[in-house]
Amino acid sequence: MKAARELSDRKASILRALVRLYIRTGEPVGSEALASSAGLGVSSATIRNELASLEEMGYLTQPHTSAGRAPTDLAYRSYVDMLPARPRLRDSERKAIVHFFDEALADVDDILRGTTHLLSRLTRYASLALAPSQRETAIARAELVRLGTVTLLLVVFDTGQVDKRLIDLPAEATDDEVDGISRAMTDSFRGRTAAVARELAAERARRAEDPERAILSRVADALTSIDEAAEAEHVFLGGVANIAAEEAFNRRETLRQIYEALERESAVLVLLREAAANAPLGVMIGRENRMPEMWEASVVAAPFAAGGAIGSIGVVGPLRMDYGAAISAVRAVAERLSAAVEALSH
Amino acid sequence: MKAARELSDRKASILRALVRLYIRTGEPVGSEALASSAGLGVSSATIRNELASLEEMGYLTQPHTSAGRAPTDLAYRSYVDMLPARPRLRDSERKAIVHFFDEALADVDDILRGTTHLLSRLTRYASLALAPSQRETAIARAELVRLGTVTLLLVVFDTGQVDKRLIDLPAEATDDEVDGISRAMTDSFRGRTAAVARELAAERARRAEDPERAILSRVADALTSIDEAAEAEHVFLGGVANIAAEEAFNRRETLRQIYEALERESAVLVLLREAAANAPLGVMIGRENRMPEMWEASVVAAPFAAGGAIGSIGVVGPLRMDYGAAISAVRAVAERLSAAVEALSH
């Protein structure tokens, strides 16, 4: 695959038409089909010459000599880069999106869960959502709740997200002591991030006597864990059956790998974070993905704002996905989502 | 398919051997293969006669005249019923299970999430878990947390599970009023189920003045929702890539339907609840499942005890799953799981 020099206008038009056709049919496209499709105004022979040239440049492949050409990753990349910056959305889709976000009150997690369903209904691809990192989110309340033999550290963030850890308190701690520490925590942690709260707890532990010392150091450990998990725990998937339904994933092994990757939260995290790195929207095509399991797939993702933090949503489909539709859907949903999530915190 | 009369000993042996072989190879089994397999002590001709008879009785099908026989659902059913009541577990598996449950402290949801991974690693099938219904679980703490414009109703159950709902309080409610109600709630809801708490809130709302009346009636609404969602919200899946990897699901459409069903929490709920209805373990084979989407699959599931409530875990695999292995794994994990969850609440 050679370096991607600038394409002539005509090459670009031909490439665009070819990719469009290939996305629709999934069959290698021949020069004749291109000539008779929308007005390129040149004969099939000319197109043949251009196709040979495009192939040499690494944009196309030929399954065999007497077949048409299929796009390479590079071709999809050019195609996507040539798409209009703000593609139009069908009315019915716009309506579905607006309707969804008019719905009942819910917290960020609920909204995101719903968003994945919305996105996969709109696009017929699998969809992903990554909640804004709670690392930057302030704690609204933190407390200890005694349950039988164990105790629960409960942390409520300003976004309405809740995280919790079981901790094992020393047997000699009385209910009153625990309640006292809980009340002190609630006051001093409010408005801080989990990481800062951890430091506060650790420091106070250092200066305290047992059992308070023991309790606070367990709390600090749990807060470390909460801080670390703050990103990973809130990954949502929707419409994964669309992957199994997608005929472009014709090899069993491909299918398996994709499902395996989607099941690893850490993988989804990386995928979404990289794909949504560019505002307002990013597309990762085939081998542009760092994970080999996703080399047969493309990801269209967009970040959304939530207070200071950033979340992201996206869809996963085959290389020959309908990029136009996916981009407009993801983009429109991300915009509405930003608005909805921002509204939550004001 | 005729009624399943009692099988002669020889028919039963032949059937068992055939199913075992078919599970291993996935190919229709012929009389010769059966004769040369483990000691039935009769010739292939005799076996042929028996096979013809078993086919007439509805236990076997023949893809075409010159092929061997494959088991029907009925054959799998007999096979499973013939399996030893308490199948043995391999040492390595027992060790993996014990090791898993020795792990760190976690709440019911975390344990179940981990359990699905454990089960699908052990069996190479997809696995499901359904948390014990919170309908019967007592509330350990309930409170209102103000977040910007909205307010969060937070409910912590004795099992360590947490549920929450955003509610929209009347603008005229002061922080003090909300705090007062929150404190009163915490005291009066402790030890009650969500449904009972709802009644308490509703009744108190009837006797109160605005804004308390408004607040309490919103709380009652949210509690209704929490009570309703108490079962549905805690469904866990693991190892779903195993479904895509399973070559027995050779039709695209089958694969799609299974993924679609597993994505519907309500479907998984029904599936697990029905399959795990019989203690210590239940098996639903193909068309025994109520959902047509699952007619190409089997479910092995077991209930586990959690205080008064019952949860369940299970695996989903092809009709020709290795029932022996699946049953022993599910059973062993369910037993350990019961112990681990019970330990949490004492």
Next chain:
DNA sequence: AGCTAGCACTCGAGGTAGTAGAGTGCTAAA
């Protein structure tokens, strides 16, 4: 009465051969 060896029969899997047609690259003329 039940079992089994033997055998004719059936039918799909897999190989070979031939054909149609889609698509190409090249050449020569406009």
Next chain:
DNA sequence: TTTAGCACTCTACTACCTCGAGTGCTAGCT
């Protein structure tokens, strides 16, 4: 530089054949 024309290539499809796995049935044996 473009294009009509054409020879060439290669797959998909079909028809046909053969092989062999597996059957059901019959006749004889225990």
